[in-house]
Amino acid sequence: MRFLPLLFCLVITVPLFSREVSSKPLRLSKGGTAEQPFVFDGKGMVIDLGIDITDRAWKKDGDIWTSPGPVTEGELIAEGQHTGLFLDEVPVTLARDPVAERARRAVGKKGYAYHPPSLLKPGQMGCLEDGSLYFRWPASKKPGQASIILPSRKSTSGVTIACSHIIVKNITAMHAGNDGFNIHGSWKGIRLENIRALSNADEGISAHDDVQMQVDGAEIAWNGSSVGGVADVDRSTTLYTNCQVHDNVGAAFKFFGRSHSVTDTLIYNQTTDFTLGKETEFKQDRIERR
Structure with a gap:
């Protein structure tokens, strides 16, 4: 071999x-x-x-978890970035909503828009206006049984x-x-x-x-x-x-x-x-x- x-x-x-x-x-x-x-x-x-944010007081709704406010200072997501978290080794990808982003630009708003928590697929995430983030655990990880790592x-x-x-x-x-x-x-x-x-x-x-x-x-x-x-x-x-x-x-x-x-x-x-x-x-x- x-x-x-x-x-x-x-x-x-x-x-x-x-x-x-x-x-x-x-x-x-x-x-x-x-x-x-x-x-x-x-x-x-x-x-x-990586920054370990596992011990935050996460709001837990089944396999959807939401952070209690911003997880970091400054801009969380960069232009072109596709992944915003890791659960142990597994990447959690950003669920961008292009329709909502076009609507934001039409009224002069900047920044990104994401699908709401209810529409996330396993292993996807989004961000709120205040810098909070939410994600759905991937099928390969049991909720609460992995470290949550911010790059x-x-x-x-x-x-x-x-x-x-x-x-x-x-x-x-x-x-x-x-x-x-x-x-x-x-x-x-x-x-x-x-x-x-x-x-x-x-x-x-x-x-x-x-x-x-x-x-x-x-x-x-x-x-x-x-x-x-x-x-x-x-x-x-x-x-x-x-x-x-x-x-x-x-x-x-x-x-x-x-x-x-x-x-x-x-x-x-x-x-x-x-x-x-x-x-x-x-x-x-x-x-x-x-």
Whole structure:
């Protein structure tokens, strides 16, 4: 089985480290050279930007729960955001009401509108004018038997890479308001090894602009973007191998960049495996599905 090296790495290697847990985002801006790339070894570090709001005095009406007033200061939902909560690992998606939003705009009101609690499907949520939120528990979670996690503020990614010639390994990014791993610019020689991007409000991994990146050994799961667990766009060039991609809200991979490939990878619990741009070069080999 070609996937055993990845499974061994995720299950056996990570517990040997100290597993430092950080609630602060990580920005990496020190690179090396093509001959000697800089190595950032997280040694099992977990960057968890989530805010646990389980202990709020929730109003409970069966499987529909409503918060007692605002759950955070400032804007709760960003433009384009598709997921606003996590119940343990599971994303809870926003039930936007486009008809109500058009009616708001017609009378000069800004902001979003959501379907009322009674119309929510399992695993959906909405927000009230005062910043309170409400959600219906997903079928996979028994009400009250999971932590309720609010992702970080809208523009925050777990790990931001802003340099060339760097190896980033043995690190988990979760509950970011934006991406787990975010890379913008013209950086090249980026390599991610044995990383996990779990339960982020947008993509797990996202490369933009002219980024050149390789990912070898990754679990990308339960991310809340409507487009993909991975979304590599613009003129990016990326290669993924030995990955597990599952249970993301959107496709497993969205590739709208210059050139992308995926090999020796396991994909499961995804409605769509790949979405591709018209001009995008794409190769796949030895993809297992279950």
